[in-house]
Amino acid sequence: MRIIPISVPTPFYIGPVNCYLIHEDPLTLIDTGPKTKEANEALREGLRKARVRVADLKRIVLTHAHEDHCGLARSLRDEAKDAKVLVHSWETGHRTGRLEHAEHRALLVRAGVPDKEIESMRRLYQDVRMYADSFEQDEYSELRDEEELEFDNGALRIIHTPGHTPGSCSFVREADRTVIAGDCVLKRITPNPILSPDPIDPTRRFPSLAEYLVSLARLRTFAPTLVYGGHGEPVKDFEELFNRYLRAVRERQAEVIKLVPKAGATAWDVSREMFPETDDVHRFLAVSEAVAHLDLAHSEGKIGLEMADGKEVYRRNA
Ligand SMILES: [Zn+2]
Ligand SMILES: [Zn+2]
Numbered sequence: 050m051r052i053i054p055i056s057v058p059t060p061f062y063i064g065p066v067n068c069y070l071i072h073e074d075p076l077t078l079i080d081t082g083p084k085t086k087e088a089n090e091a092l093r094e095g096l097r098k099a100r101v102r103v104a105d106l107k108r109i110v111l112t113h114a115h116e117d118h119c120g121l122a123r124s125l126r127d128e129a130k131d132a133k134v135l136v137h138s139w140e141t142g143h144r145t146g147r148l149e150h151a152e153h154r155a156l157l158v159r160a161g162v163p164d165k166e167i168e169s170m171r172r173l174y175q176d177v178r179m180y181a182d183s184f185e186q187d188e189y190s191e192l193r194d195e196e197e198l199e200f201d202n203g204a205l206r207i208i209h210t211p212g213h214t215p216g217s218c219s220f221v222r223e224a225d226r227t228v229i230a231g232d233c234v235l236k237r238i239t240p241n242p243i244l245s246p247d248p249i250d251p252t253r254r255f256p257s258l259a260e261y262l263v264s265l266a267r268l269r270t271f272a273p274t275l276v277y278g279g280h281g282e283p284v285k286d287f288e289e290l291f292n293r294y295l296r297a298v299r300e301r302q303a304e305v306i307k308l309v310p311k312a313g314a315t316a317w318d319v320s321r322e323m324f325p326e327t328d329d330v331h332r333f334l335a336v337s338e339a340v341a342h343l344d345l346a347h348s349e350g351k352i353g354l355e356m357a358d359g360k361e362v363y364r365r366n367a
Contacts, residue, residue, distance in 0.1 A: 050203040050222065051227070053223060054277060055080030055095030059117045060180070062330070063280050066117045068092060069229050070099055073200040075107035079220065079229055080279065082100035083120035083180040090120065106132045110198065112231025114142030114272070115215040116180040134189040135198075137209060139248040140216025145183040151175075152246040156254050159314025160340055162359045170333045192218050205229070210268060212261025213249045214241045219264075221271050228271065232279040234290065235265060239297045244337040258341035259348060263296070267290055297343075305342040306365070309352050313362040316340040 051072040056065045060070030060083065071077040078096075082088035096103060106129040111119045114136060122143065126132050134142060150171065157167050194209035198220065205220040210233045219230040234238050269291055270274075277282040284290050308314070308322045320332070320339035327335050343363050347354045353364040 050200055051224075052097070052227065052277065053099050054283075055092060056084075057088045057091045057095070058083060059088065061117055063117065065280065067275060067277065067279055067281075068095070070101060071198075071205070072099055072201065073202055074107050075100060075200065077108040077110060077198065077200070077366075078125070079105055079110045080118040080231065081109065081113055081121035081125055081292070084124070084182060085118045085120070085180065087159065089121060089124075095110055096240065103128045105129065105228050108132060108198070108202055110133045110192070110220070110346070111136040111140070112219070112229070112233075113137075113214045114140040114144075114216065115232070116142070116177055118279060119143050119182040119229065122329070123184060124189075134184065134190055137192045137216035138216050139209075139211065140214060142214070142246070142343070143184050152251045153244075155252065156244055156246060159361050160357060161317035161362075163317070163334060166329075166332060169329050173330060173333070189213075194218075195351055196285045201252060208267065208286075209256070209258065210264035212242055212257055212264045215245055215255045215257075215260075217264075218266060221268075221273075223271070226271055228268060228273045228276045228287075230268065230276050230278050233261075233286055234276045234287070236266070236277045236281040236284050236290070238281075239294055241338055242341040244333070244340050256341065256344055256348065257299070258345045259338075262295075265294060286327070286339050295359050301338075302342050302346055302351075305339065306346055306351055309343070309363050309365045311365045313355075313357070313364045316343050316363060319363070321341060 053070040055068045058065050068093045082092050086088040095325040109122050109132050122134050126134050192207050196207050208219045210217050210219045212234040221228050242261050245255045249251040273287040276287055308319050315338045320335040324335040346352045
């Protein structure tokens, strides 16, 4: 089973995204790139070099439904008439008619984000949505944890690795302990757990960082020798990266706890202290990161949390 990486440009700060062609019957593409002319051309060029036509694709698998990963899924599916699109049911980015804005808004209000900031985050979010087509409920199939994507020669085991998003999945080829991990494992940066509604109860937020640490530990049980991430070079030393991530989380948590005053602060207040210079594009990511670390610190009993005026206020333990 040959895994062929195809680098595809994105208009986003993160830079190019990695898509992976599994050159084996049934022909499978993991992630697609965003819906831009440049991405479409680069992807097609990559397929052409591998002597594959879009029309030959049988499966389009999404590690998660961020626009840089899923944007072209629909147009590719329409062209490859027999292709199935597969994504985890906890992922929502690709769905039509989802209530995401209202759910997100409620989470941002509780995190203390001012109304005018929420408005500008919403506008940015709408702009980003242009980079992906969405799917109706009956147009995709579910990726299920521990099931296999079977090929004529070998298989990829589906591992649900929530954290970066609730429905993120990784794919493990056990024969040589190779993993395709989407944005769960990135070589140069610590993946940012994005503030998301809990898929089971959308009025709550998804405990993204705690889930993320469990996912990393789970991938570690496969003792990966090579991990293909959603951006950047593949990771050859997962153990080193795992320990580096854990250290980074602990260091960031200690900083965040220091920014929580005895008098109390919201996640928004803490994010402004952590990243005073951020422009609007990154304020949503900043508040996501603050919430993730505050939630983890709270669940570990290191800081207190109470509601005041519909906002969550964290307090340093006396
Ligand atoms: Zn992502
Ligand atoms: Zn990504």
